[in-house]
Amino acid sequence: xxxxxxxxxxxxxxxxxEDHPDEAxxxxxxxxxxxxxxxxxxxxxAARSPTFYEFDSGDLLRxxxxxxxxxEEPVVIYHSHTATEAYPSRTDISYASxxxxxxxxxxxxxxxxxxxxxxxxxxxxxxRIVDGAVSEEEVEVVESYLFGHSPTTVVYD
Amino acid sequence: xxxxxxxxxxxxxHTGGNKTVEGSGATLGALVDNLDSQHPGLKNRLxxxxxxxxxxxxxxxxxxxxxxxxxxxxxxxxGDSVTILPAVAGx
Numbered sequence: 001x002x003x004x005x006x007x008x009x010x011x012x013x014x015x016x017x018e019d020h021p022d023e024a025x026x027x028x029x030x031x032x033x034x035x036x037x038x039x040x041x042x043x044x045x046a047a048r049s050p051t052f053y054e055f056d057s058g059d060l061l062r063x064x065x066x067x068x069x070x071x072e073e074p075v076v077i078y079h080s081h082t083a084t085e086a087y088p089s090r091t092d093i094s095y096a097s098x099x100x101x102x103x104x105x106x107x108x109x110x111x112x113x114x115x116x117x118x119x120x121x122x123x124x125x126x127x128r129i130v131d132g133a134v135s136e137e138e139v140e141v142v143e144s145y146l147f148g149h150s151p152t153t154v155v156y157d
Numbered sequence: 158x159x160x161x162x163x164x165x166x167x168x169x170x171h172t173g174g175n176k177t178v179e180g181s182g183a184t185l186g187a188l189v190d191n192l193d194s195q196h197p198g199l200k201n202r203l204x205x206x207x208x209x210x211x212x213x214x215x216x217x218x219x220x221x222x223x224x225x226x227x228x229x230x231x232x233x234x235x236g237d238s239v240t241i242l243p244a245v246a247g248x
Contacts, residue, residue: 053247057215057222060244073166088247090248096247
């Protein structure tokens with residue numbers, strides 16, 4: 001299951017809407033081993049394409065170095081599909097190389113702002129992709145990650 | 158001195174979980190062969206049957222993407238730092 005806070009969820013959806021009809025992509029980093037997506041990092045789609053996305057190779061190196069320095073890993077790797085459903089494509093599966101990451105797919109095919117379609121709807125789904133096998137997982141949106149999770153809530157006797 | 162190579166999570170199964178390994182060689186191709194002799198299977202994950210770097214991986218020598226410096230023919234020397242990262246891409 002993916003637990004993600006409301007602000008990060010909204011930021012991913014907003015990024016996908018903004019870059020429509022091109023695919024949007026990015027990462028939410030979190031402390032290594034924590035499974036907590038905490039730091040939203042929108043990335044440039046170097047392919048600038050409605051059917052493909054790719055992090056620029058220089059950006060990729062800087063991103064991983066920065067995460068490494070901070071003891072983080074990519075907890076969420078997201079991208080949008082702009083004409084098809086929010087499900088990993090064959091290309092997505094062949095490239096997926098972070099077995100610990102939640103692969104978030106957002107579809108803007110029915111979103112309202114650019115398309116004018118009534119009943120605005122952006123799909124948001126999450127998957128694990130391990131050794132070419134896709135499994136969908138639940139998405140739980142929490143109001144804030146800090147509340148109830150922060151060490152400050154620990155009561156010492 | 159040797160060449161330090163940073164290994165991404167997905168390839169650490171070949172390096173006993175190690176994040177960095179060391180190797181030697183005059184070119185990136187020779188370095189990959191050397192690494193493969195210490196960590197069998199690594200080369201297959203980096204190089205295609207035709208002897209080219211996989212489209213799915215990015216390799217950097219001292220922060221320089223080797224696609225722009227001669228790919229496997231890129232010259233390397235002791236003290237260089239090599240980083241391997243899987244491309245983040247899809248359709």
